[in-house]
Amino acid sequence: MDGNSQNTAPPVEGVAGGGTAYGWSHDGLHTSTSIKGSIDPSEVPSADLVHVWCMPSTANVGPQELPRDLEPINLLAARNERESVQIALRPKVSWGGSGIAGLVQVHCNDLCSTSGDRLVVGQELTMRRVVLVLGVPDALVPLDLPVSQETTAVWLSINVPSTQAPGQYEGDVIITAIKTDAGSLAQCLSKAEKHKLYTELRSCLDIVEPIEEKPLEEMVERVKSARTSIRRVLLSPSFSEFFSDNGQVDMMDEDAISNLSVRVKLHLTVWDFIIPATPSLPAVFGISDTVIEDRFGVEHGTDEWYEALDQHFQWLLQYRISPYFCRWGDSMRVLTYTCPWPANHPKSDEYFSDPRLVAYAVPYRAVSGDASKDYLQKEIEILRTKTHWKKAYFYLWDEPLNLEQYNSIRTMASEIHSFAPDARVLTTYYCGPSDAPLAPSAFDAFVKVPSFLRPHTQIYCTSEWVLGNREDLAKDIIAEIQPENGEEWWTYVCLGPSDPHPNWHLGMRGTQHRAVFWRVWKEGGTGFLYWGANCYEKASVPSAEIRFRRGLPPGDGVLFYPGEVFSCSHQPVASVRLERILSGLQDIEYLKLYASRYGRNEATALLEKTGLYLGPERYTLEHMPVDIMRGEIFTACRT
Numbered sequence: 329m330d331g332n333s334q335n336t337a338p339p340v341e342g343v344a345g346g347g348t349a350y351g352w353s354h355d356g357l358h359t360s361t362s363i364k365g366s367i368d369p370s371e372v373p374s375a376d377l378v379h380v381w382c383m384p385s386t387a388n389v390g391p392q393e394l395p396r397d398l399e400p401i402n403l404l405a406a407r408n409e410r411e412s413v414q415i416a417l418r419p420k421v422s423w424g425g426s427g428i429a430g431l432v433q434v435h436c437n438d439l440c441s442t443s444g445d446r447l448v449v450g451q452e453l454t455m456r457r458v459v460l461v462l463g464v465p466d467a468l469v470p471l472d473l474p475v476s477q478e479t480t481a482v483w484l485s486i487n488v489p490s491t492q493a494p495g496q497y498e499g500d501v502i503i504t505a506i507k508t509d510a511g512s513l514a515q516c517l518s519k520a521e522k523h524k525l526y527t528e529l530r531s532c533l534d535i536v537e538p539i540e541e542k543p544l545e546e547m548v549e550r551v552k553s554a555r556t557s558i559r560r561v562l563l564s565p566s567f568s569e570f571f572s573d574n575g576q577v578d579m580m581d582e583d584a585i586s587n588l589s590v591r592v593k594l595h596l597t598v599w600d601f602i603i604p605a606t607p608s609l610p611a612v613f614g615i616s617d618t619v620i621e622d623r624f625g626v627e628h629g630t631d632e633w634y635e636a637l638d639q640h641f642q643w644l645l646q647y648r649i650s651p652y653f654c655r656w657g658d659s660m661r662v663l664t665y666t667c668p669w670p671a672n673h674p675k676s677d678e679y680f681s682d683p684r685l686v687a688y689a690v691p692y693r694a695v696s697g698d699a700s701k702d703y704l705q706k707e708i709e710i711l712r713t714k715t716h717w718k719k720a721y722f723y724l725w726d727e728p729l730n731l732e733q734y735n736s737i738r739t740m741a742s743e744i745h746s747f748a749p750d751a752r753v754l755t756t757y758y759c760g761p762s763d764a765p766l767a768p769s770a771f772d773a774f775v776k777v778p779s780f781l782r783p784h785t786q787i788y789c790t791s792e793w794v795l796g797n798r799e800d801l802a803k804d805i806i807a808e809i810q811p812e813n814g815e816e817w818w819t820y821v822c823l824g825p826s827d828p829h830p831n832w833h834l835g836m837r838g839t840q841h842r843a844v845f846w847r848v849w850k851e852g853g854t855g856f857l858y859w860g861a862n863c864y865e866k867a868s869v870p871s872a873e874i875r876f877r878r879g880l881p882p883g884d885g886v887l888f889y890p891g892e893v894f895s896c897s898h899q900p901v902a903s904v905r906l907e908r909i910l911s912g913l914q915d916i917e918y919l920k921l922y923a924s925r926y927g928r929n930e931a932t933a934l935l936e937k938t939g940l941y942l943g944p945e946r947y948t949l950e951h952m953p954v955d956i957m958r959g960e961i962f963t964a965c966r967t
Contacts, residue, residue: 367423369430369505373588377505378419378432380590384951385412385904385911386838388465389458389481393418400593401501404958408490408603409914412907414458415501415592418479423505433504434471434482439497439596447486447497447596456483458904459894461874462882464835466903469894483904486596494600501592527896532558535869546868553871599966603917607648609848610687610818610855611913612723613887614654614664615640616863623867623890629696637668638675643900644861645684648913652689652723654860659733664723665691670698671710680716687855690720692740708747721752721787726859731761734781741784754787756820756857758794771801778808778815787816789857792847793824797945802851818855819848823884829944832858832905834876834883839948841905845912846941849919850932860885861906870898915958922961934960 369377379395395418405411415434423430436455439447447453456468458481468483484501532554542550617628617637626632637653644651655663666688669675680688690711694703711717722744728734741753760766760773766780767773771794778788788809795801809817821831821844830843848856863885865875870892876882887906891897923931934940938957941947948954 367421369423369507370588372423372505374432374503374505374590377421377423377430378417378503378590380503380592381416382592383414383416383481384838384954385414385483385907386842386951386954387414388835388838388904389414389416389479390463390465391460391478393479393481395479398590398592400595403486403594403596404955404962405486405488405596405598406601406603406914406918407488407492407494407598408605410485410487410907410910411596412483412485412911415482415484415503416479417482417503423507431506433506434501436484436501436594437499439486439499439594441493441495441497443493443495445493445495445497447488447492447499452487452489452492453499454485454487456485457481458483461889461903462834462876464882466834466883466905467889467894468902468904468907470897483907485907488598490602490605492598494598497596497598499594501594502589503592504589529558531871531892531896535871549867549872550869552873553869597962599962601918601921601962601965603914605683607650607684607686607913607917608920609845609913609916611649611858611909612687612689612721612856613644613649613651613858614860614863615644615651616860617653617655617668619862619864619866623872624870625868634668639898640862640900641666641679645682647902647906647910648684649861649909650685650687651861653695656726660726660728661736662723662726663691663693663695664689665695668695670694671707677714677716680711680714680719685719687719687721688716689723692722692724692744704743705747708744708751712748712750721754723754723756723857726756727791728755728757729759729762731764734761737781738784745783750814752786752814752816753784754789754818754857755781755785756789756791758791775804775808778810782810782815786814787818787855789818789820789855791824792819792821792829792944795851795944796825797829797943799847799851799943802853806852816854817852818857819851819853820857820859822859823880825944826881830947832883832887832909833881834905837949838904838908839951839954841908842912842915842954843941843947844909845916846935846947847944849916850935850941850943858887861887864889915954918958918961921965925965 367377381396381398382401383389383393393416395416401413403411403413417432417434419430434455436449436453438449439453455471457471458465459467459469461467465481471482535550535554615637620626620636620640621628621633624632624636626636641651650666652664652666653668657663666685667676667679669679679685690707692704694700711720722741724740725733725737728737737753737755744751744753757777758774759770760777760780765773766776774790774794778785781788788805790805806817809815825831827833827836828840830840830847832841832844845856863877865877867873867875870890872893874886874889874893876884876886883903883905887903887909889901889903891899891901894901919931919934922934934957936942938953938960939948940953940957
């Protein structure tokens with residue numbers, strides 16, 4: 329997958345009023361017969377030039393998505409919740425001259441309540457564009473990028489602060505077809521736009537300059553990356569006059585926008601429930617430190633390395649995820665750590681005391697620097713004095729397969745427990761030891777793993793793949809767990825389970841992504857683990873194309889992308905799958921609230937009554953039951 333595949337992409341540009349201009353190519357455009365000759369969008373209603381309609385966040389809006397009727401957007405959100413919706417655009421006719429079908433400006437205004445409270449554009453309201461990855465809508469990129477598909481989706485997110493006043497909020501998303509006038513665009517470029525172009529071109533030079541004595545493979549990668557960046561600059565609206573009959577985007581005055589634009593009414597109900605800052609369900613996600621080191625060219629243990637890891641950690645916290653960094657060893661041995669700094673460093677307390685972090689991994693050996701034999705003991709002695717010690721866990725081995733590997737876990741856990749009897753060791757597994765069967769059948773042997781590993785594991789983390797479509801088997805697993813002795817049952821997904829079961833692979837349905845946590849709730853798991861969020865193929869340049877790892881389903885182990893792949897931004901780019909993960913974790917908080925009032929059984933029954941989730945092969949394919957379930961909880965629990 330080339331995240332910058334823009335060979336025929338027309339321009340996109342940030343414009344005044346917080347908007348963005350989109351352009352479409354003529355390819356695949358079916359021109360309406362109702363409009364003849366040259367079209368001046370300043371004299372024609374935008375609704376005659378472009379289709380606009382709204383889609384829920386669970387929809388995969390692809391390039392061939394057909395228009396629907398435009399209806400107002402009605403959303404419900406708790407405080408400290410993010411709620412998202414998509415606005416789809418598709419041209420009806422061409423109005424932009426040769427090379428492009430036309431340009432469209434998209435912007436929104438603040439959401440205001442009758443009492444004067446606001447949700448501000450650029451702060452609580454953000455817009456991103458959905459970009460295809462392997463032909464599937466997935467990456468949520470900045471809006472100032474070319475559009476190459478026939479139907480384009482804008483992802484609008486509303487982040488409601490925990491202090492926001494409850495009430496009814498209203499605003500508009502405004503879509504305006506705009507014209508291009510010939511002239512010198514350079515004369516009207518703002519300083520910010522000039523700086524952006526300069527930064528893009530400077531980055532190209534930075535990429536290709538240090539190629540002396542570099543391996544041939546890396547040189548080729550650097551040249552490809554520079555080529556992609558240069559193409560991105562040349563296809564920007566700044567140079568549109570050179571690939572169309574017209575050039576400069578002529579911003580309409582307010583009267584024209586008011587009279588001719590398509591206005592999408594946005595209504596948001598903010599209710600008094602506050603999503604807790606600390607997630608109720610621990611969701612620990614891995615980040616490969618070696619991928620960061622290779623792609624961003626940072627040497628392990630340097631200031632730049634700490635800075636890169638810190639950026640990834642801080643960015644992922646907004647998704648109600650408790651990140652851990654990971655480094656793989658032989659036979660699936662894994663070194664995991666949430667904080668790259670040692671326990672005696674001030675950053676350690678800063679990380680572990682953050683209320684958004686619900687669980688943190690403690691490394692079994694030093695991540696960098698201290699290689700002394702008593703390192704582990706010293707770290708544990710410091711951490712045990714802290715109030716956040718209850719969040720700590722040790723993740724030592726991923727999916728042990730034989731007696732030797734299981735015994736390695738026992739040995740390491742014994743050392744940890746000699747320093748801290750209350751320490752929690754987490755083990756992921758999908759089978760018992762193959763060379764020492766614990767029971768006659770494979771599933772029975774799998775169920776007996778807790779009795780085999782006890783007391784060397786406290787968090788038994790099992791693959792959802794093992795259960796297949798028999799979620800009733802979860803009861804057999806839970807029966808083996810001893811919560812009275814501090815034991816927990818967590819689950820995980822990876823390359824399995826496959827379709828139609830809930831997972832986060834690219835190309836699965838949106839509700840299938842969100843249903844991962846509906847399944848966790850219904851089965852009774854008390855935590856969740858995901859093996860990797862940035863585990864794409866190795867690259868040595870930040871802007872190098874993203875390639876998924878061979879042998880894995882597309883998207884497995886990759887939930888966000890380097891920002892440099894799509895623009896000059898250094899911020900990670902989220903996938904729509906990551907946004908749906910956040911939505912699923914927020915659904916858990918809704919269900920937990922309902923259960924606190926009416927009991928867990930009633931909350932689980934609500935999942936089934938609304939048609940949201942009945943089992944791993946029986947869950948809604950449409951978004952409506954999502955809104956029904958959330959609406960039921962709102963009605964039953966609002967004060």
